Structure formats: structure tokens, C-alpha cells
Amino acid sequence: MASEGTKKVRLIHDPTSPYYIHPSESVGNSLTKHLLKGDNYDIWEKTIINALEGRSRAGFLNPSGFPKPTDEQELAAWKANNSIICSWICNSVDEHIQPSIISHKIAHELWLDLKTRYGGSNGSRIHQLKSEFQSLRQKGQTVVVYYNQFVTLWNKLYGSVDPTCGCRCEAAALIRAREEQEKTHHFLLGLDDEQFSHIRSQIIATEPVPDIHRAYALIVQEERHKSIVRGRDDRMGALAFAMQRPAPTLGRGDPPIIRAHIVEKTAIPWIGAINCMGIRPGRAVEVATLHLTEGVAAVAERRPAAVAPLAVGLAEG
Template sequence: MQSPAGDGHFPHEGVSSQHAYDEDNPFYLHHSDNPDTVLVSQPLTGENYEVWHRAMIIALAAKNKLGFVDGFIPKPTSPKSLVVSWGRCNNMVLSWLLNSLHKTLSSIVVFANNAVHVWTELKIRFSQSNAPRLYQIQMQIINCKQLQCSISVYYTQLKSLWDEYNSYVILPTYDCGAMRQVKEIYEQQRLLEFLMGLNESYTAIRSQILLMEPSPSIPRAYALLVQEERQREVHVSLPSESISAI
């Protein structure tokens, strides 16, 4: 039974341990779920809380266990079978949280008995105002240059910064003329940031992209630059005799 909001949560009322074999039930544990499972690639160190938090939300939601950390599925008082099922899932989530922390932070989890309390404690301890991090990200975007990197590596570095920035600043999703214009301006700014960081050897192709009407999307600009890069690689790899013949 999905929540009215369609957010993947399940209301506590009506959730029964009798349906623990139903994959849509939050009390369901897959045979591959075990306390040793590591849900995220980068453990929480304290400095990377926002990225870690986002990764954990995605992982827990995928396993239908987000309600055990955000308080949407509180500990029941009855029946006994439901209390037991909740405890089993809560302990599993606690283990996943423990596995996602740097060893220096493990004491936050190892003596805890409620995943919600751990989740809240981590947020209080490590969550910071967005403004300083947004400033840092914006400075990293400004200073992100291609240098010795390939177009692919440079674009990947820049896009990771854009994605993190977008996790803090989320544009409204409603569709109207003004909102579409805002999104177009936003995409235009991202395109300019991408082009500005290119090496000077790409001045010609950069000028061609800037003169295009309408402005190309970032994926289109990326494709044109990669094509240019590959053509250069082919040219360099050709024997001098072949180049002379051309």
C-alpha cells in the first residue's frame, strides 16, 4: 500500500508482518540483505555529510527502508509479530549505517538501538548551512579547467560539481513560460562554464559552438568537442607521409 504522496513510504497503520514476504512491504528483507552490506561507496567522514546523506537516502529508498530512519515507520507496540519484524529491520538498518561510517565515527551507531536516533544525531552533528558549501562549489566550478585532462575527464569533473550544486539548489518543477526561461538561462550558464574551462587549443570549435542558434545543449556541445578531440588524435597518429599526402 503506497502512501498518498507516492514517495515510497508506507503508512504504519495496516502494515503487517504477515506480509513480510511481499517485496512492497517495508518489513520485507531480501535474502541478499545482511548486516555486512555496504550501501554507499564513500563512508561518512564528517566532511562529506551532504553527499553521504544523499547517497544513503537513495540506497535506503531502493531497499524500501527509508521509513526506518526518517521516523515514518515508528516502533509499534503490538502485535508481537509486528514488533519483532520492526526490530529485525531496525537492527539491519543500524548495521548498514554502521558500515557506512568511517571507523572513527562508529561509536555513534554501535551502542544505539534506534536507527532514527542515529540518523538524527548524524544530521545534527555534521549538517551545516548550505551557503558555505555553495560558495565552495561555485569557486570550484569557476576554477575547474581542462589542463592536461581529456574532454571526457574534464566534463566529468565539472558535471560532478554541477550535480552537487543542484542537490542544494533545486529549481521548481512546475511548467510555465517563465520557469522554462529560467531553466534555459540556467543551462546557458552551465554551457558557458563548460566552454570557459577548455584549453586555448579549442578556441575555434568553442567559437563555433557559441555562434550556434539556438545554443546547443550541453550534451550536444560535449559531443562536438569529443569529435574534435578524436579527429586530432587520428591526425597525430597518422604517419608524416600520410599527412603530406592529405
């Protein structure tokens, strides 16, 4: 009995052992932040598998991956790993699902139960995904948002299915290349025609048709260019609108507007700069300051008594 306990401890604490448990791995850990709620099983499944593969324990999800040992001295170490994985999976599902799976004691049985309930292998689920995929369009969204929606649906439908027999023959390479082209075409068809019809035609005319990653990069580049041009046009339009504002008009009973004229230098001592461009006596409409230079002075066409001259003096010279 003592030797059995000693071997269990050695298998659990030996980093080279398939049953090694790191000190930071406890039953309270969770494998993913994406809790299983039912309709997100596709994403949840992939994150769980990736997390367990990173810990070299994905085999526990398959009855043939980490089968229960016949050696009684290894069985305790296997049970310790199996229990931890069951706890991790339970911690990674919604609290409404947990009560229905808590009785499972074997990891691969727990995994199979969840896959049977929420997996996408049933016909109605596939039909729903295909319907969503066929109706997916950009519809004014940014390219990043549309691309993420497209890839998510594509992966749910085809991401886990290898279109070949798994070999590396020439035929398999051609099949994979054709699937990538099909993926690119579907992505391009969902783009807004008004914005991307030209760049889309250029991409489709390329031989061979680029994969979706290259096509996405070209579309994003075009979107940024259009955004820059649109921002520049908006600024120019605002400036043109401001310059087209009508000049102030006189209303009945309004005093006349004082205008300033540029004339040759005079000996009028009180004029050096005028701040009365567009000023009615007693009321400012527009303000514009004219600074005098050598040989130039500004005089008022009419200087009503209500407007006091600005005595700032001329520059010497």
C-alpha cells in the same frame, strides 16, 4: 503473544508487506562502496538514498516516512527493519566514524546526526565549493576528466536544489532551461582555449544553446579528431626527419666508398645483384640490394681487392 509473533513473521516474509526483509538482506551488508570519510558526504548521501529507495526503505531516513507504529503487533517488524538500516549505515562509514554513531538506535536520528556533521548546508562549505568551482579549468587534462570534475562540483552546489517551486508551469520550464544553459556556458568557459576555442564559438552561436550532454559530445568528438590529426602529423614528421639524414662522409684514412651504377646489360658473368651500395672495403655503412631486371646490370665504379664480387649470376633471357 503467539499471534503477535506470527504477525511479525508474516510481515517480514510477505513480499507485499512494507516491512518485508529479503533473505539476502542481513545486518552485515553495506549499502555502498563509498565509505563516508567526512569530505565526501555529498556523494555518500546520494548513494545511500538510492540504495534504500531501491529497497523501498528510504522512508526510514525521515521521521514521517516510516513512523514507529502504534500497533504493538507491527512494532516488532518495524524494529527489525530499523535495526537493519542502522547496521547498513554504520557499515557504510569509515571505521574512525563508527564509534561515535554506534549508540544510535533509530535510523532517522542516525541519519540526521551524520547530515548535521558532514552535510554541505553550512556557509563555509558552500563558500569552499564555490571557490573550487570558479577556479576549475581543464588545464591540459582530457575532456572526460575535466567533465567529471565539473559535474561533480556542480551537483554538490546545485544538484539537490530545485530552482522552481516544483510545479510544471511554463515559468518553471523556462527557469530550468535557463539553468541548463548556464551549466553549459560554465562548462565551455573552462575548456582550453588553444584546443577548443573554435568549436566552443560554434556551440555558443547555436540557437538554442545545447544542453551540457550535447555540448560534451561535440567537444569529445573534436578532441578525438585533433588526436588523429596530431598522430598523423607526428608520423609524417618522423619520416621527413629520417629522409633528411646526411649522406656518409669520408674521414681521413678511410678507403673510398664503392658506388654502383645501372648500365645496359653486359656480359660480366659475376654480377647479378649487388649488395655493396655504400660499402667501404672491410666495413658496412649502409646496405641496399639492387635486383637486376631484363636488360639491366650493375657494375662497380671501382672494385678494390678488399671487396669480393658477389657471383649470383644473371637471369636467363
